Amino acid sequence: MRIQNAFRAGLIGSLGVGLGLVLMTAVHSLATVLTYIFIALFLSLGLDPAVKWLMSKKFPQWAAILTVVIAVVGGVVAILFTVVPMMVDQIVTLWNTLPKEITSLKTTDWIAFIQKQFGSFIDVNQVITDVGHFFGDPANISKIAGGALAVGVGVANALTGTLVVVILTLYFTASLQTIKNTAYSLVPLSKRExxxxxxxxxxxxxxxxxxxxxxxxxxxxxxxxxxxxxxxxxxxxxxxxxxxxxxxxxxxxxxxxxxxxxxxxxxxxxxxxxxxxxxxxxxxxxxxxxxxxxxxxxxxxxxxxxxxxxxxxxxxxxxxxxxxxxxxxxxxxxxxxxxxxxxxxxxxx
Structure with missing residues (x-):
């Protein structure tokens, strides 16, 4: 009988450990998805005060939620079609002028002051020249551009994640009270209030x-x-x-x-x-x-x-x-x- 109890205890213990490992593996595999859900829920809580404020102004709940959703979608679209193109243009301009800007630092007064103070330890002008040559060398630019593929993939993933988060945020905002009520119903009545x-x-x-x-x-x-x-x-x-x-x-x-x-x-x-x-x-x-x-x-x-x-x-x-x-x-x-x-x-x- 003791052997049976020991076997049963060992079996249950090993099954518990195995189930724990499976759950940890699943959580690790779903880490990105869980992060999206967490961010969306967090943002929906940020939009909830706007919904409640509109409801306090005699808006029906559906109208308040719809107004907030339209405002969020409109803001995202406006940013994508106005701010983002201008930012991309400024980034490209910065990248093209960066070697020249770095090299021109040698003529500034504050670089001359640093060179005078620390010239015995490090040649600041030579460092600036080397950095300018690095960014101006087509071979180095090609290496950076080769690594840009990975960056491009990362940007694409970020955009996809952003879209998923926006959609989830809108969904959670529209159904936040329902989610709350469902969670409340799982609490014993004596402690629910x-x-x-x-x-x-x-x-x-x-x-x-x-x-x-x-x-x-x-x-x-x-x-x-x-x-x-x-x-x-x-x-x-x-x-x-x-x-x-x-x-x-x-x-x-x-x-x-x-x-x-x-x-x-x-x-x-x-x-x-x-x-x-x-x-x-x-x-x-x-x-x-x-x-x-x-x-x-x-x-x-x-x-x-x-x-x-x-x-x-x-x-x-x-x-x-x-x-x-x-x-x-x-x-x-x-x-x-x-x-x-x-x-x-x-x-x-």
Whole structure:
């Protein structure tokens, strides 16, 4: 009998381990699909406040959802047919003029200053000459172009993924309340009211966070574009898009975008333009931290600053930029659950 029990226990244990391995393999194989679903659900929570706002203005639910869907589709189409062609044109222009721009750095005052200070350790002018020759050599350009095939495949995959995410986002936005109600029905009736209350608070806070982060990033990109045009900056649209893209990263995104834009203008324009745009970003970061961010994010979920830093670092390490973006609302949700569920349960015990 003992042998039978031991055999049965071993068999069940081995089946459990095998099932776990199968599930882990399946999750690994479906990682890309699961990522698309997660991003789409995250974005749909960001669109949900717009739907609720329209419903508060006496829109029927179907009309509010349809309005938001049309706005999103219209925005995506407008970007594809207006902004993207101009960005591609600026990228091509930048690529064609890059060797000349690099070589011309030798005539600038700030390079002469660096050469004077550090010339005994490194010949800065020679380094600039070698870099310019590298990008100007047709053989090297051919090598880069050969590697561009892999980049092209990556871009195609990114476009396909973006299309899938947009479609899923629209679907989740249209059926978000149905998905919520289905999830709520799986909770025991005795705990359902509290579960619904916390879920609505979490999803509402996440939605406001997504809207706030995108709004701050868009503001950063638009203002950078305006300032670059006013001061005669080069490739304004391209660098404004980079400013928007990096500003999506919590905490350090605006700092990274300011460094990239400033260095880019130092290379392509001149030191004066770089200094002006650098000063602008220093002022903007202060205004964003003390004016824009509190006003835009005041209704979003909030957590202590130390947890924000830890969550962003952990999310960035695990999933890159996307992980850093979503880690903060996830951490805030965990903090809320601990405050509302775990601590009261411990106090009752």
């Amino acid at each position: 509290k579960f619904i209350e916390m879920s609505e608070e979490i999803t509402g806070g996440v939605g406001k966070y997504v809207v706030g982060q995108i709004a701050l990033a868009a503001l950063n990109g638009i203002l950078a574009f305006i300032v670059l045009n006013l001061i005669g900056g080069k490739q304004a649209l391209l660098f404004a898009f980079l400013a928007f893209l990096f500003a999506l990263i919590p905490l350090i995104g605006t700092v990274m975008s300011s460094i990239i834009v400033t260095l880019g203008q130092l290379l392509l324009a001149d030191a004066q333009v770089a200094i002006i745009i650098g000063i602008y970003f220093l002022i903007y970061m202060q205004v964003e931290a003390y004016v824009f961010s509190p006003k835009i994010m005041n209704k979003a979920i909030s957590i202590p600053g130390s947890i924000v830093v830890i969550a962003a670092l952990a999310g960035g390490t695990l999933m890159g930029i996307l992980g850093a973006l979503v880690a903060i609302p996830i951490a805030a949700s965990i903090v809320l659950i601990i405050k509302e569920v775990v601590i009261p349960a411990q106090n009752e015990a």
